[in-house]
Amino acid sequence: KNEVEQSPQNLTAQEGEFITINCSYSVGISALHWLQQHPGGGIVSLFMLSSGKKKHGRLIATINIQEKHSSLHITASHPRDSAVYICAVGDTDKLIFGTGTRLQVFP
Amino acid sequence: EPEVTQTPSHQVTQMGQEVILRCVPISNHLYFYWYRQILGQKVEFLVSFYNNEISEKSEIFDDQFSVERPDGSNFTLKIRSTKLEDSAMYFCASSALTRSTDTQYFGPGTRLTVL
Numbered sequence: 001k002n003e004v005e006q007s008p009q010n011l012t013a014q015e016g017e018f019i020t021i022n023c024s025y026s027v028g029i030s031a032l033h034w035l036q037q038h039p040g041g042g043i044v045s046l047f048m049l050s051s052g053k054k055k056h057g058r059l060i061a062t063i064n065i066q067e068k069h070s071s072l073h074i075t076a077s078h079p080r081d082s083a084v085y086i087c088a089v090g091d092t093d094k095l096i097f098g099t100g101t102r103l104q105v106f107p
Numbered sequence: 108e109p110e111v112t113q114t115p116s117h118q119v120t121q122m123g124q125e126v127i128l129r130c131v132p133i134s135n136h137l138y139f140y141w142y143r144q145i146l147g148q149k150v151e152f153l154v155s156f157y158n159n160e161i162s163e164k165s166e167i168f169d170d171q172f173s174v175e176r177p178d179g180s181n182f183t184l185k186i187r188s189t190k191l192e193d194s195a196m197y198f199c200a201s202s203a204l205t206r207s208t209d210t211q212y213f214g215p216g217t218r219l220t221v222l
Contacts (some may be wrong), residue, residue, distance in 0.1 A: 030208045031208040033210075040215075041144075041215070042215050043198060043213040045212065048209070048210050050208065086149075086150065093162045093163035094140070094155055094163055094165070095140075095142075095150075097142075097150040097151070097152075099148075099149045
């Protein structure tokens with residue numbers, strides 16, 4: 001059974017700061033997903049990674065398959081980045097979710 | 108941009124009643140999923156559906172749950188006899204290609220409240 005751990009659970013930052021959220025998992029996977037959950041509850045897919053690094057705007061996601069670890073970075077954070085960021089690992093037909101990191105960015 | 112839609116946005120029901128949650132996945136997608144999130148907890152997988160049959164289900168998805176794609180566009184989750192602990196946000200998702208290695212697109216969710 002795959003366990004997905006995220007850290008930190010809560011994160012506050014000042015606008016403009018560089019943010020890092022970490023995810024580790026226990027068993028080999030087919031892919032790792034980073035998702036954003038807005039305060040209203042909606043879930044948006046940010047990245048799907050099976051190796052290396054991906055960048056989209058101010059967001060960067062990396063994965064180290066050997067160490068079973070992934071990071072999500074946000075550069076030049078902004079209050080609109082405030083949300084819960086969720087790591088999920090792909091396991092056959094399903095995603096196994098971490099508990100999420102609640103990020104608050106203050107002006 | 109195509110999106111997954113879900114109805115209703117909020118459903119209130121009495122314990123023991125049947126509920127049907129509806130989803131319209133993105134039209135050319137082949138894989139469909141239901142997840143749930145109990146308030147304050149993490150998102151949990153319920154079931155995946157491909158080629159008109161369940162491809163995988165979790166321990167949560169017991170005999171009280173069923174899924175159906177009745178008309179080629181809708182994808183429904185039925186809970187036969189609701190319990191208090193079924194109160195949660197239910198998310199439908201779809202993906203175009205293979206299962207967990209493809210991006211999944213989530214609907215806005217249905218908040219189910221069982222009284």
